[in-house]
Amino acid sequence: MTEVLFYHLERRPLEGVLPALLEKCLERGWRVVVQCGSAERLEALDAHLWSYRDDSFLPHGTAMEAEAAHQPILLTTARDNPNAATVRFLVDRAEPDSLSGYARAVFLFDGRDDEAVAVARAHWKAAAAAGHEVTYWRQDESGRWVRQG
Numbered sequence: 001m002t003e004v005l006f007y008h009l010e011r012r013p014l015e016g017v018l019p020a021l022l023e024k025c026l027e028r029g030w031r032v033v034v035q036c037g038s039a040e041r042l043e044a045l046d047a048h049l050w051s052y053r054d055d056s057f058l059p060h061g062t063a064m065e066a067e068a069a070h071q072p073i074l075l076t077t078a079r080d081n082p083n084a085a086t087v088r089f090l091v092d093r094a095e096p097d098s099l100s101g102y103a104r105a106v107f108l109f110d111g112r113d114d115e116a117v118a119v120a121r122a123h124w125k126a127a128a129a130a131g132h133e134v135t136y137w138r139q140d141e142s143g144r145w146v147r148q149g
Contacts, residue, residue: 002099004127004134006120010111011139014091017108018045019052022073025087026058030103032073033085037092042075045091049073093119099132 009017018034025032036042042062049058060073063082068074074083079097081088086103090096093116099105105127109120127134136148 001130002102002105002127002132004099004105004124004132005107006124006134006136007106007108007145008111008120008136008138009108011143014108014110015045015048015052018089018091019049019058021089021106021108022049022058022060026072030087031083031085032087032089033081033083034073034075034089034091035079035094035096036075036077037094039077041092042077046075049075090123092116096123099127099130105132 007017022032034045036045046060046062049060051057058073059071060075061068061071063074063076063078068082069084071083074085076082077094079095081101087106088096088099088102088104089106089108091108096105107120107123109116111117124134137145138148140146
């Protein structure tokens, strides 16, 4: 079964959290697909991942590019898996297809947005009902992610 993680964003926005999580995936040799809820968010993340730090960038591409299948990190709005990723991130209320076939699925949701919290709860229930191992993560005062419950 897929390990499904829910990251409750309260202290930092998605742009402040996602790059570090993607870096950890690359360090582990995992291919990643990031499913965005809108084309606008995809474009913003695409630009952000090239410039989020002065001394680094994350190698990535978008599903609209000819070499999409070769990207270690692929940004998309679709439910498919064109780069054969083992980890799927879902942001901005992106609706997943089946999570089976992934080692890990990661939902990142804005805790200050009631609708995003409600959508995350629905995804939690669906993932648990499908038999996936689900975990919930929040940041502590120092910004470290701590598993809850």
